Amino acid sequence: MTTTTLPNYLEDKQGKKGLMVWLTTHDHKRIGLMYLAALSVFFIVGVLIGILMRLELLNPGKDIVDPQTYNSLFTLHGVIMIFLFVIPGIPAVFGNIALPLIIGARDVAFPKLNLFSWYLYMFGAMLALGTLLVGDGPPDTGWTFYAPYSVKTGTNVTMAVFAAFILGFSSILTGLNFIVTIHRMRCPGMSWFKMPLFAWALYATSWIQLLATPVVGITLLMIAVERMLGIGLFDPALGGDPVLYQHLFWIYSHPAVYIMILPGMGVISEIIPTFSQRRIFGYKAIAYSSLAIAFIGYFVWGHHMFTSGMSGPARVIFSILTFLVAIPSAIKVFNWLATMYNGSIDMKPPMLYAMGFIFLFLIGGLTGLVNGALAADIHIHDTYFVVGHFHYVMFGGTGFAFFAAMHYWFPKIWGKMYSIKHATRAFWVLFTGFNILYFPMLVVGIMGMPRRYYDYLPQFHLPNEISTVGSWITVLGLVYMIVVLIQGMRKGEKAERNPWHGLTLDWQTDSPPTLENFEEIPTVTEGPYEYK
Amino acid sequence: MDEQKHHIVDYLTNIKVWVALAVLTILTVWVSEFNLATLTVAVALSIATIKAILVLSYFMHLKFDSKILIIMVLVTLVIFLSMIIFTFFDYLYRK
Incomplete structure (x- = not known):
């Protein structure tokens, strides 16, 4: 393919000026970057709150905040990180930027709906942050809004719940857009099994977004109705059932864990073959395992409720199903390792983050099995072991996959390259800090904290002292990484069209791409990973 | 393309479906008068499911649409049904 003379998507103004170029755009790449800008701000806010919590936990007793403030801090940290960063995360940013590119399309199926999703996301985010500023203070329920406390607390729960409801709509519309895009807009020759695995992961994720999110939307509205109208749905004093709330909440929120991790697995499935220059091992197994994770993930929610008073048979059934979901996850890990075996591994930053993902996700996944084992969970439920476990999955898994994607598609997005040397160093600082921060949580959780x-x-x-020191190193690594990327964006060397020697279609077009991605829609004749 | 062909449902069929929906709604109210114990939810949901299938098939034209759309809706139904069944593993056996 030849280099085009058309302006790239960052330059093309389409007759508009300044901020309006961005706020009215229908281009999937620009919308992806708008998500990236917003998500980055919320991520930094979430990190700052996390740092405050770790500072408070540096010593026993009060250090910097009182108990009520601490309750609000962990609630806000959870709400911001889960609803504003991790759930939208990879699909909203890299799904938007890369999906049309890797399937050879000019845009997503519904570009205007895509922009509308971004506005919904921003509206929901503003409402969530607004809980800080208005009413009787930010919610103190934890991000799960468990009833009956969430029905009774005087804090700003209704607004936070409404924010989550709006954010859910954004997620549903993005999912719908991606499903239609993948069904209808693949380029000629790209059959389902010639489609890159990132697209498979986004497809599975989109179905979860579409089918599971409405459940939490209705549940959160039920909380709002109970608070405002006094209708007894979850509060036992009004004849409701608090465990029903937990069922409804986790019917969404456990599949949501797979909304968070599946796109990350898709990113890793792109990076591993590219940086091993080797055909991916078990393409179909990885593709089907994405669908299997999405499907089985609907039926394991009860493992969050082993100590909530659920019936014995239900607990046993949910425990067994939880073990089942580990199988497709393990299939992916084994296939990634088999792909790397005998490959020409290039330890550039995207690959480092991908390997970091595998290591950290393994710890997160295996500790998840400990939680899923009925008897073990009785001991560790609501301890720091659970906090350590889900940070290994959410931050070590999704977070590191997000950073991997950022380093992988950086030259495509900006047409420039960051400093490989400094990005590599930043990875090692972050990886080291991460483990010092979260591993002690697993230990102190088993001890019973x-x-x-x-x-x-x-x-x-x-262990708490060590963990807090780890949080400082983690922040140092994050700042280092962000500075390296911003420097690369501003002053980096011009990137080649295909610096990583990838075979997927995103690497066959200009860096940065033109507004319509391809001068001519490409035709695909072979699979996306035919390296050797 | 095949998917773009429009099937027109005649008025008589639409009226029949509408009458069926009305009868099923009356049935839902009537059956709620009886104490069916653990079957209460199952009966209510069964009637609601039949109504949903009628609406999907005729008013939303699913019956005349491509197979892939029917499969998608069926998968959704299976997931929804499984969620209800798994929730009732808790409620039916709770002490």
Whole structure:
């Protein structure tokens, strides 16, 4: 393919000026960058709140905040990180930027709907952050809004719940857009099994977004109705059932875990073959395992409720199903490792983050099985072991996959290259800090330290000290990484069209691409990973 | 393209479906008068499912649409049904 003379998507103004170029755009790449800008701000806010929490936990007793403030801090940290960063994360940013490119399309199926999703996301985010500024203070329920406390607390729960409801709509519309895009807009010759695995992962994720999100939308509205009209749905004092709330909440929120991790797995499935210059091992197994994870993921929600008073048979059934979901996840990991075996591995930053993902996700996944085992969970439920586990999955998994994607598609997005040397160093600082921050949580959790308290017993002091020091190193790594990327964006060397020697269609067009991605829609004749 | 062909449902069929929906709604109200214990939800949901299938098939033209759309709706139904069944593993056996 020849280099085009058309302006790239960053230059093309389409007759508009300044901010309006961005706020009225229908281009999937620009919308992706708008998500990236917003998500980055919320991520930094979430990190700052996390740092405050770790500072409070540096020593037993009060250090910097009182118990009520601490309750609001962990609620906000959860709401911001889950609803504003991790759930939209990879699909909204890299799904938007890369999906049409990798399937050889000019845009998503519904570009205007795509922009509308971004506005819904921003509206929901503003409402969530607005809980800080208006009413009786930010919610203190934890991100799960468990009833009956969420029905009774005087804090700003209704607004936060409404924010989550709006954010859910944004997620549903993005999912719908991607499903139609993948069905209808693949380029000529791209059959389902010639489609890159990132698209498969987004497809599976989109179905979860479409089918599971309405459940939490209705559930959160039920909380709002109970608070405002006093209708007894979840509050036992009004004849409701608090465990029903937990069922409804986790019917969405466990599949949501797969909304968070599946796109990350898709990113890793792109990076591993490219940086091993080797055909991916078990293409179909990886593709089907995405669908299997999405499907089985609907039926494991009860493992969050083993200590909530659920019936014995239900607990046993949910425990067994939880073990089943580990199988497709393990299939992916084994296939990635088999792809790397005998490959020409190039340890550039995207590959480092991908390998970091595998290592951290393994710890997160295996500790998840400990949680899923009925008897073990009775001991560790609501302890720091659970906090350590889900940070290994959410941050070590999704977070590192997000950073991997950022380093992988950076030259495509900006047409420039960051400093490989400094990006590599930033990775090692971040990876080291991450493990020092979260591994002690697993240890102190098994020792019995409960989560969501601003204080702890003296015997938990040392692991908490180590963890807080780890949080400082993690932040150092994050700042280092962000500075390297911003420097690359501003002053980096011009990137080639295909610096990583990838075979997918995104690497066959200009860096940065033109507004319509391809001068001519490409035709595909072979699979996306035919390296050797 | 095949998918773009429009099937027109005649008025008589639409009226029949409408009458069926009305009868099923009356049935839902009537059956709620009886104490069916653990079957209460199952009966209510069964009637609601029949109504949903009628609406999907005739008013939303699914019956005349491509197979892939029918499969998608069926998968959705299976997932929804499974969610209800798994929730009832808790409620039916709770002490």
